[in-house]
Amino acid sequence: MASTLNHTHDAAARSWVASANAPGCDFPIQNLPLAIFHRADSNEPLRGGCAIGEQIVDLAALAGTGLLAGDAQTACEACAQPALNGYFALGSRHWRALRHALFDLLRDNAPADTKDRVRTCLVAQSDAHYGLPARIGDYTDFYTSIHHAINVGKLIFPDNPLTPNFQWLPIAYHGRASSVRVGQPGFGFTRPSGQAMAPGAAQPAYGPCARLDFELEMGFFIGPGNPLGTPIPIAQAQEHIAGMVLLNDWSARDHQFWEMNPLGPFLGKNFCTTVSPWVVSLEALAPYRLPFTRPAGDPQPLPYLDGEANRAGGSIDVQLQVRLDTPAHRECAAQPSAIARTSFRHQYWTIAQMVAQHTVGGCDLQPGDLLGTGTVSGPTPQEAGALVELSKGGRAPVTLDATGEQRGFLEDGDTVILRGWCEKDGAARIGFGECRGTVLASQGS
Amino acid sequence: MASTLNHTHDAAARSWVASANAPGCDFPIQNLPLAIFHRADSNEPLRGGCAIGEQIVDLAALAGTGLLAGDAQTACEACAQPALNGYFALGSRHWRALRHALFDLLRDNAPADTKDRVRTCLVAQSDAHYGLPARIGDYTDFYTSIHHAINVGKLIFPDNPLTPNFQWLPIAYHGRASSVRVGQPGFGFTRPSGQAMAPGAAQPAYGPCARLDFELEMGFFIGPGNPLGTPIPIAQAQEHIAGMVLLNDWSARDHQFWEMNPLGPFLGKNFCTTVSPWVVSLEALAPYRLPFTRPAGDPQPLPYLDGEANRAGGSIDVQLQVRLDTPAHRECAAQPSAIARTSFRHQYWTIAQMVAQHTVGGCDLQPGDLLGTGTVSGPTPQEAGALVELSKGGRAPVTLDATGEQRGFLEDGDTVILRGWCEKDGAARIGFGECRGTVLASQGS
Numbered sequence: 058m059a060s061t062l063n064h065t066h067d068a069a070a071r072s073w074v075a076s077a078n079a080p081g082c083d084f085p086i087q088n089l090p091l092a093i094f095h096r097a098d099s100n101e102p103l104r105g106g107c108a109i110g111e112q113i114v115d116l117a118a119l120a121g122t123g124l125l126a127g128d129a130q131t132a133c134e135a136c137a138q139p140a141l142n143g144y145f146a147l148g149s150r151h152w153r154a155l156r157h158a159l160f161d162l163l164r165d166n167a168p169a170d171t172k173d174r175v176r177t178c179l180v181a182q183s184d185a186h187y188g189l190p191a192r193i194g195d196y197t198d199f200y201t202s203i204h205h206a207i208n209v210g211k212l213i214f215p216d217n218p219l220t221p222n223f224q225w226l227p228i229a230y231h232g233r234a235s236s237v238r239v240g241q242p243g244f245g246f247t248r249p250s251g252q253a254m255a256p257g258a259a260q261p262a263y264g265p266c267a268r269l270d271f272e273l274e275m276g277f278f279i280g281p282g283n284p285l286g287t288p289i290p291i292a293q294a295q296e297h298i299a300g301m302v303l304l305n306d307w308s309a310r311d312h313q314f315w316e317m318n319p320l321g322p323f324l325g326k327n328f329c330t331t332v333s334p335w336v337v338s339l340e341a342l343a344p345y346r347l348p349f350t351r352p353a354g355d356p357q358p359l360p361y362l363d364g365e366a367n368r369a370g371g372s373i374d375v376q377l378q379v380r381l382d383t384p385a386h387r388e389c390a391a392q393p394s395a396i397a398r399t400s401f402r403h404q405y406w407t408i409a410q411m412v413a414q415h416t417v418g419g420c421d422l423q424p425g426d427l428l429g430t431g432t433v434s435g436p437t438p439q440e441a442g443a444l445v446e447l448s449k450g451g452r453a454p455v456t457l458d459a460t461g462e463q464r465g466f467l468e469d470g471d472t473v474i475l476r477g478w479c480e481k482d483g484a485a486r487i488g489f490g491e492c493r494g495t496v497l498a499s500q501g502s
Numbered sequence: 503m504a505s506t507l508n509h510t511h512d513a514a515a516r517s518w519v520a521s522a523n524a525p526g527c528d529f530p531i532q533n534l535p536l537a538i539f540h541r542a543d544s545n546e547p548l549r550g551g552c553a554i555g556e557q558i559v560d561l562a563a564l565a566g567t568g569l570l571a572g573d574a575q576t577a578c579e580a581c582a583q584p585a586l587n588g589y590f591a592l593g594s595r596h597w598r599a600l601r602h603a604l605f606d607l608l609r610d611n612a613p614a615d616t617k618d619r620v621r622t623c624l625v626a627q628s629d630a631h632y633g634l635p636a637r638i639g640d641y642t643d644f645y646t647s648i649h650h651a652i653n654v655g656k657l658i659f660p661d662n663p664l665t666p667n668f669q670w671l672p673i674a675y676h677g678r679a680s681s682v683r684v685g686q687p688g689f690g691f692t693r694p695s696g697q698a699m700a701p702g703a704a705q706p707a708y709g710p711c712a713r714l715d716f717e718l719e720m721g722f723f724i725g726p727g728n729p730l731g732t733p734i735p736i737a738q739a740q741e742h743i744a745g746m747v748l749l750n751d752w753s754a755r756d757h758q759f760w761e762m763n764p765l766g767p768f769l770g771k772n773f774c775t776t777v778s779p780w781v782v783s784l785e786a787l788a789p790y791r792l793p794f795t796r797p798a799g800d801p802q803p804l805p806y807l808d809g810e811a812n813r814a815g816g817s818i819d820v821q822l823q824v825r826l827d828t829p830a831h832r833e834c835a836a837q838p839s840a841i842a843r844t845s846f847r848h849q850y851w852t853i854a855q856m857v858a859q860h861t862v863g864g865c866d867l868q869p870g871d872l873l874g875t876g877t878v879s880g881p882t883p884q885e886a887g888a889l890v891e892l893s894k895g896g897r898a899p900v901t902l903d904a905t906g907e908q909r910g911f912l913e914d915g916d917t918v919i920l921r922g923w924c925e926k927d928g929a930a931r932i933g934f935g936e937c938r939g940t941v942l943a944s945q946g947s
Contacts, residue, residue: 194639195680200765213764220763225706226697230765231676231772235640235866236730247731249863252671252804261670263804266863285681285774286692286945312863318665319658320645320675321766327676327865329730359697359708418694418711418757420772421680500731 065089065157066344068485071165073172074179076110083478083488084108089159090300090335090489091116093140097186105136105144108335108490109163111182118178124162124171128154140192141278141336145299146424148281152299153340187239187334190302191278191425196232196330197415198274198306198429201406205434208446213314224356227406227414229431232306233327237427240305240331240475240492248469248499249328253311261315265499268310268451269467272432273379273442273475275401276304276332277408282422289416291364294409297422300336301408303377303475303492304429307331310445310466332427333475333492344484346370349407361417362410371407375477375489376400377433379442382472385460393474394457396464397442399435401477469498510534510605511789513930517608518617519624521555528923528933529553534604535745535780535934536561538585542631550581550589553780553935554608556627563623569607569616573599585637586781590725590744591869597725597744598785632684632779635747636723636870641677641775642860643719643751643874646851650879653891658759669801672851672859674876677751678772682872685750685776685920685937693914693944694773698756706760710944713755713896714912717877718824718887718920720846721749721777722853727867734861736809739854742867745781746853748822748920748937749874752776755890755911777872778920778937789929791815794852806862807855816852820922820934821845822878824887827917830905838919839902841909842887844880846922914943 064070065087071078072086084090090108095101106113117137119125125133132155135144144151161167162175200206203223210218222228238244248269254261280299283289289297306326313325349371351357377400380393406414411428432442441447444466447455451465467473477489509515510532516523517531529535535553540546551558562582564570570578577600580589589596606612607620645651648668655663667673683689693714699706725744728734734742751771758770794816796802822845825838851859856873877887886892889911892900896910912918922934 195678197768210764221699222706222760222763226761228761228765229768231678231768233640233676233865234679235868235871236864238730247864250733251863254666260801261667261804263806263862285683288695309863315667316671316673317764317766318667319655319762319766320673321762321764323642323674323676324859324863324865328863356705359706361708414769417708418696418754418769418773419681419692420678420769423680426680 062343065160066484068483072109072163073165073167074110074112074163076112079110081486082110083490084110085485086160086163087485088337088341088487089156090337090341091136091141092334092336093188093190094185096180096184103139103188105138105141106180107159108182112179113182113185114159114175115178115180122174122178124174125158129158139188140425142191142425145191145278145280149296152338156338156340187241189237189239190336193234193237193425193427194423196234196237196427197229198232198431199227199229199411200431201227201404201411202432202434203405204403204436205432205442205446208434208441212445212450227411229415230321232330232429236327237330237332239334240494241334242493244331244493245495245497246329247497249309249312249324250499251309251312251324252315254315266309266311269496270308270310270444271379271467271473272306272308273377273397274304274306274432275301275375275430277301277428278336279422279424279426279428282424282426283416285421286419288419289412291362291367291409291413294412295339297412298339298408300338301342302336303333303477303489305331305473305475305492305494306429306432331492331494333490335490337487337489341487342373342479345374345479345487347372347374347402358410362413367407367409371409372402374400374402375479378476380474380476381457381464382474383457383460383462384470385462389460391459394459396455396457397439397447399433399440399442401433403435404430404433467496469496471496507788510602511929513928516610517554518610518612519555519557519608521557524555526931527555528935529555530930531605531608532930533782533786533932534601535782535786536581536586537779537781538633538635539630541625541629548584548633550583550586551625552604553627557624558627558630559604559620560623560625564620567619567623569619570603574603584633585870587636587870590636590723593726594741597783601783601785632686634682634684635781638679638682638870638872639868641679641682641872642674643677643876644856645673645876646849646856647877647879648850649848649881650877650887650891653879653886657890657895672856674860675766677775677874681772682775682777684779685939686779687938689776689938690940690942691774692942694754694757694769695944696754696757696769697760699760711754711756714941715753715755715889716824716912716918717751717753718822718842719749719751719877720746720820720875722746722873723781724867724869724871724873727869727871728861730866731864733864734857736807736812736854736858739857740784742857743784743853745783746787747781748778748922748934750776750918750920750937750939751874751877776937776939778935780935782932782934786932787818787924790819790924790932792817792819792847803855807858812852812854816854817847817849819845819847820924823921825919825921826902826909827919828902828905828907829915830907834905836904839904841900841902842884842892844878844885844887846878848880849875849878912941914941916941
């Protein structure tokens with residue numbers, strides 16, 4: 058499934074936008090992710106932009122310069138909208154054309170007059186406020202980390218933590234599209250209230266969530282999609298993935314565990330989900346594809362979930378980190394405390410398998426639909442992607458290194474920061490930026 | 503929660519559209535439901551219409567006549583669109599104004615020139631093809647029939663069919679909005695394929711669904727809705743319900759029962775959901791509201807799910823019927839066989855409680871969102887709203903009275919027809935029409 062590498066993957070390429078060449082920069086010229094933005098506190102329309110270093114190329118402005126032609130111009134015009142649905146619908150030929158054209162315009166050897174004209178389209182990221190990358194028709198969340206499934210399963214079903222279906226199909230449930238927001242500085246959501254059954258209680262009670270959690274996930278947006286009744290074969294799945302983001306599936310564990318039998322999570326998840334603003338293309342991630350393998354003795358996927366390309370490059374080595382910033386951190390100006398670190402390469406199912414599974418019965422995916430991967434937890438305890446795992450259901454609170462505070466679950470004022478990046482020798486760093494959100498006190502409290 | 507009755511509920515009122523006065527007509531002048539339609543096989547734009555007898559008042563045409571004013575004209579203009587989202591967003595004051603204005607225009611004592619002008623806006627229902635009433639942002643399906651929960655629970659967990667949460671909260675899961683279609687003559691969907699674990703098998707297998715089922719439900723569309731983080735209190739819930747429809751939650755039981763542990767139904771449900779074209783307002787249903795009660799000994803709802811209006815009129819006595827039309831019926835020109843009959847009044851939770859529960863944690867509902875009630879099954883075996891219940895998991899196939907055929911689950915070519923209506927002495931009949939759909943053979947078979 059790995060794309061062929063081409064000149065846009067050349068690790069030596071540099072941009073005339075100097076900040077793109079800084080070590081550790083998430084957005085070098087080899088990345089070129091897209092977002093929806095406008096200047097904060099302005100009444101400018103939302104429109105598409107491309108990250109380069111600490112700048113944004115305003116694609117609505119660029120579409121008017123005459124610098125692009127053909128598929129690249131068509132794609133750029135599709136980005137000059139308040140959502141990327143139209144761009145996602147165009148498909149991989151257009152996605153590639155725009156990315157390659159932007160690479161040429163931003164490379165240090167571009168003609169001087171080109172640089173001058175592109176420079177007029179630049180907006181500083183520090184000035185930007187982001188909108189959702191797409192109008193999300195439907196949001197689906199998978200459950201594809203076997204380590205997460207076992208960690209959480211042990212808390213609910215200690216004798217039988219892994220359900221028999223887990224190793225046979227990528228399990229998923231439908232999420233709530235209306236409550237997806239961009240996780241960016243300044244974003245907060247209200248601690249949800251609801252019904253929970255306390256351990257040992259005779260009856261459930263209503264109140265603010267007492268076990269509020271994050272879930273470290275990745276998400277991806279659907280490109281062209283499929284009509285009802287026509288599955289997407291796994292060999293074509295990659296052509297329907299417009300790009301990836303970080304995703305936080307905020308969870309109210311007390312509400313969730315009480316409500317979810319037998320129909321799954323509902324209020325425990327639908328009060329808020331956040332995604333990072335920048336959509337990273339699969340082409341940019343191509344150097345970080347890895348063979349998809351199964352542990353010895355585990356079942357091999359059924360043929361509709363199997364395939365040459367998936368086996369060759371189905372996994373992606375995205376480094377993931379969770380940091381926590383609390384009011385106490387801010388009081389003493391401490392850096393956020395890192396509380397978990399893992400890689401997306403540990404997932405038991407690939408994103409192509411998720412697309413194939415989602416559509417095998419004929420369900421129609423539409424441009425801009427969002428699919429989450431489920432919590433990304435790695436094989437060791439420190440690689441768990443949720444507090445409920447890290448703190449063993451709250452019984453073993455996590456100590457925050459910068460302040461010495463402890464957290465079993467999230468407290469009011471806590472800010473969770475997800476970060477993701479790919480890095481290795483011989484390839485450019487490909488970053489996802491951050492996905493952040495802050496817990497605001499319940500309105501009744 | 504019952505609306506006050508007014509002159510539009512006068513059972514003696516008659517329309518100058520003669521078919522509206524026929525005994526057994528679903529759409530008398532006291533009903534006035536709305537749909538989205540155009541003439542079949544035309545390229546006319548989809549727009550809103552109001553049912554009267556066997557006719558449709560074209561609301562886009564009516565908006566141009568000058569016959570309406572004020573809130574009614576505003577509401578009518580909002581209906582002159584390819585979806586009713588804008589109309590739903592206006593809220594109950596506008597809904598009532600349009601319904602009352604249509605009542606006056608269509609009543610037999612309307613002035614002759616009014617009749618002449620409205621007559622130019624009529625389209626025969628037999629000429630119509632329907633679109634979805636709204637662009638559905640999110641679709642949620644509840645699980646609020648205790649009889650259904652026990653019947654199905656016994657098939658999966660014989661010792662403990664009812665989960666401990668059922669009597670404390672209206673359970674729900676997120677459904678798939680993209681695959682909702684109008685269930686009208688000519689509509690069919692492909693039998694889904696997928697993965698299932700056969701009883702006694704060593705491993706799951708891929709194939710066409712072998713246990714395809716319907717689910718008799720009601721659905722309702724959301725009106726103004728709520729911002730993220732701001733729950734809708736139960737006392738205000740009715741103001742956010744724009745109207746009700748019939749809903750068929752088609753289900754692939756073999757796929758569903760294999761996949762749904764622990765996160766609930768996914769592919770078992772998302773290949774197709776159908777709704778009836780006509781949206782019946784709560785005002786039209788006001789004469790059929792009943793007190794909401796709990797069996798002695800059952801827990802009383804927590805305060806956020808309780809309230810005076812809900813207790814006084816939370817239940818609705820909608821008669822529901824399922825009929826099956828098979829290729830053998832059509833060969834011998836037999837009427838469809840009735841296979842189930844019940845009433846919506848048996849639901850354990852009310853539609854107001856569903857809205858209050860959905861939003862209690864802050865989840866935002868948007869105009870045009872669709873909420874399903876879950877399968878409506880009554881207290882006796884003949885009142886079950888799904889084949890899996892009627893046939894006891896396929897072990898006791900249902901005999902179709904018109905042909906003598908048997909059905910454990912649905913076969914290719916079978917058409918399921920849901921019907922709903924309210925009827926009692928001293929009130930006009932309020933009908934929902936039909937929701938119908940046909941099973942088409944799997945593409946691989």
